Amino acid sequence: MSEMECVMEIPEDAFNPVEPFLRMDRMPHIWCAGCGIGTTVNCFVRALLNSKADLDKVAIVSGIGCTGRVAGYAQMDSFHTTHGRAIPFATGLKLANPELQVVVYSGDGDLFAIGGNHFIHAARRNMDLKVICVNNMIYAMTGGQSAPTTPGHATTSTAPYGVFEPAFNLVSLAEAAGASYVARWTTYHVMQLARSMEEIFKKKGFCFIEVLSPCPTLYQRRNKMGDGLEAMKYYKKASKIRHGAPTSECALTKDGEIVVGKFVDRDRPDYLELLRSQMVESLGERYAEPEMACEDAEVTCSL
Amino acid sequence: MHADPKGVLTGVHFLDGDHACCEGTLAAGARFSAGYPITPSTEVVERFASRIPTVGGIFIQMEDELAASIAIQGAVWGGAKAFTVTSGPGYSLMMEHIGYAAMTETPCVFVNVQRGGPSTGLPTLPAQADMMQARWGSHGDYGIVALCPSSPQECFDLTIEAFNLSEEFRVPVMMMLDECVGHMTEKVVIPKAEEIEITPRRFTKEPPEKFHVYEPKENQVPEMVQAGAGYRFHITGLTHDERGYPNMNIDAQDRLVRRLQDKLKPLANGRGLCETENLEDAEVVVVSYGITARVAQRALQLARRRGIRAGKFRLITAWPFPLERIRELAGRVKAFVVPELNLGQMVYEVERAAAGQAAVLSVTHAGGGVHDPEAILNAIVEAARL
Structure with a gap:
């Protein structure tokens, strides 16, 4: 019996403050030991706690993949959509019901390969969405294939001789596409990540946080980078906090420096503000404010 | 309930099918549309984009059809009635989200103004070659409804019906126009709002603690x-249980997927829409839909003049297919003649329904124009001789 088991003995009345935010009836989750996704969810919950968010008014939308399963564990209105399409789903949800805080929570392959077009257009529109991308640099759910974020020289199941395609620099892409807020952290930076999340809950417009996260099962192991703990040591050692750093200089490599911090925080009118001002300018009093909820006298929703 | 007068352009109009369809969406209560331009369907959303800011809603032009077809579903879960519009190539891209709408039981409407295919095909010219795609295009087993208008007036009327059926059965409903009907301009009468029946969304009355999002x-x-209403529900495209939680075992799959088809049975048996003429004494029945039904009308007149007892069965609800009605007819007629602007699609359903009791003659057309009524007439004459 290992030492760990003695330490991990949990009293029966123990209460974890994240529980009310999670669908505890769905535990245990599917993520591997050492995976960073759960860490990001802890930060997300802490950010919700700290910001005193009304969970009835927070909706979370995920795509497909390991991170795509986050929506399924979040105890709020939660949508597990199709591969790559969390952002356009979230766009419709937000526009129909602007009082919702709509969070898109998905992985790098989902958001930047199959969903890349939607990402840049939502950023261009400055749609009021909070996009959290857990970047494990690989397609994990399907067994470790190359992603547009896999750094050069890493090996994957579909690049057994090494990746030679240049990778996306997500923070630079997000800035260029028009995001109002761009930050990057790793799963080592739990305090900073939670604070960043709290910050974007308060900020209007398209906000983007990249979280570098280990996939011990498929990325670390194949690339001889050790387990989850090794990844934390690497993140600790290689990370440099440089707020406001030019995003074009923040590309990630296989084992090099990781520039983290808040890179972009700017104010642009968001989509709905732009829509309204254009319509008022063109139509004046003829403009009717959107009223999209189904008018239904028979609705007796008790809330 | 009655239509919200804000969206209803009551009066007598001269409209093409695409514009009439747009007026139908507004009358039905749609206040959100996401679209992507594609000929010959774009006029529907162009009109919506022009009308909706004064009615109180949003049109957003998305970056592609994948985005448009899922944005409308986000809007539906946000509380709106929503639809998208496309044609062949875009319809192919939307298949993934037709499956998502079927799986998540998201009520929404897909308008397809059919053009010639495959691939880019004939962007400006008609076809009816997406009929099987409408039914089977997304992977897996599921059910949908498809309606086929033959005139701009029906583009208006049936669009309202499409929204009503989508709310009643919680399925994606396909409005299967064709380029001819979409671009044909005719008189369209839009009634007063209080004369338009709208099926309200079937919101639950259960409190959150008792509510299961997929309890039949x-x-x-x-x-x-x-x-935003406090239910904290979960929706997934994975096979799920009544709580909406992923449940990937054989029983859960069987229960869910069978229900997705079976719930449409009331519509398949008796409630499907069709238009019939001279079926009482018919020896030959022409089964057609959309613009082709109007071409067939001429062939039917000519056949009757020649003394052939020809009858008309115009499919309005193409899916679910009216299997029972065609089967009943098959027991007492010699033959069915099925003209379509494709190389034979709905004719398979007619054959399946006839089950050998009556002959079935397909009158094909690869698209780009409409049939010569003579071609349909010749088939009727041939069928009468059997």
Whole structure:
């Protein structure tokens, strides 16, 4: 019996403050030991706690993949959509019901390969969405294939001789596409990540946080980078906090420096503000404010 | 309930099918549309983009059809009635989200103004070659409804029906126009709002603690909720249980997927829409839909003049297919003649329904124009000689 088991003995009345935010009836989750996704969810919950968010008014939308399963564990209105399409789903949800805080929570392959077009257009529109991308640099759910974020020289199941395609620099892409807020952290930076999340809950417009996260099962192991703990040591050692750093200089490599911090925080009118001002300018009093909820006298929703 | 007068352009109009369809969406209560331009369907959303800011809603032009077809579903879960519009190539891209709408039981409407295919095909010219795609285009087993208008007036009327059916059965409903009907301009009468019946969304009356998002209720259809109302529900495209939680075992799959088809049975048996003429004494029945039904009308007149007892069966609800009605007819007629602007699609359903009791003659056309009525007439004459 290992030492760990003695330490991990949990009293029966123990209460974890994240529980009310999670669908505890769905535990245990599917993520591997050492995976960073759960860490990001802890930060997300802490950010919700700290910001005193009304969970009835927070909706979370995920795509497909390991991170795509986050929506399924979040105890709020939660949508597990199709591969790559969390952002356009979230766009419709937000526009129909602007009082919702709509969070898109998905992985790098989902958001930047199959969903890349939607990402840049939502950023261009400055749609009021909070996009959290857990970047494990690989397609994990399907067994470790190359992603547009896999750094050069890493090996994957579909690049057994090494990746030679240049990778996306997500923070630079997000800035260029028009995001109002761009930050990057790793799963080592739990305090900073939670604070960043709290910050974007308060900020209007398209906000983007990249979280570098280990996939011990498929990325670390194949690339001889050790387990989850090794990844934390690497993140600790290689990370440099440089707020406001030019995003074009923040590309990630296989084992090099990781520039983290808040890179972009700017104010642009968001989509709905732009829509309204254009319509008022063109139509004046003829403009009717959107009223999209189904008018239904028979609705007796008790809330 | 009655239509909200804000969206209803009551009066007598001269409209093409695309514009009439747009007026139908507004009368039905649609206040959100996401679209992507594609000929010959774009006029529907162009009109919506022009009308909706004074009615109180949003049109957003998305970056592609994948985005448009899922944005409308986000809007539906946000509480709106929503639709998208496309044609062949875009329809192919939307297949993934037709499956998502079927799986998540998201009520929404897809308008397809059919053009010639495959691939880019004939962007400006008609076809009816997406009929099987409408039914089977997304992977897996599921059910949908497809309606086929033959005139701009029907583009208006049936669009309202499409929204009503989508709310009643919680399925994606396909409005299967063709380029001819979409671009044909005719008189369209839009009634007063109080004369338009609207099926309200079936919101649950259960409190959140008792509510299961996919518990089958009346007619096997679960009740709706909307985001932000305190239910904290979960929706997934994975096979799920009544709580909406992923449950990937054989029993859960069987229960869910069978229900997705079975819930449409009331519509398949008796409630499907069709238009019939001279079936009482018919020896030959022409089964057609959309613009082709109007071409067939001429062939039917000519056949009757020649003394052939020809009858008309115009499919309005193409899916679910009216299997029972065609089977009943098959027992007492010699033959069916099935003209379509494709190389034979709905004719398979007619054959399946006839089950050998009556002959079935397909009158094909690869698209780009409409049939010569003579071609349909010749088939009727041939059928009468059998």
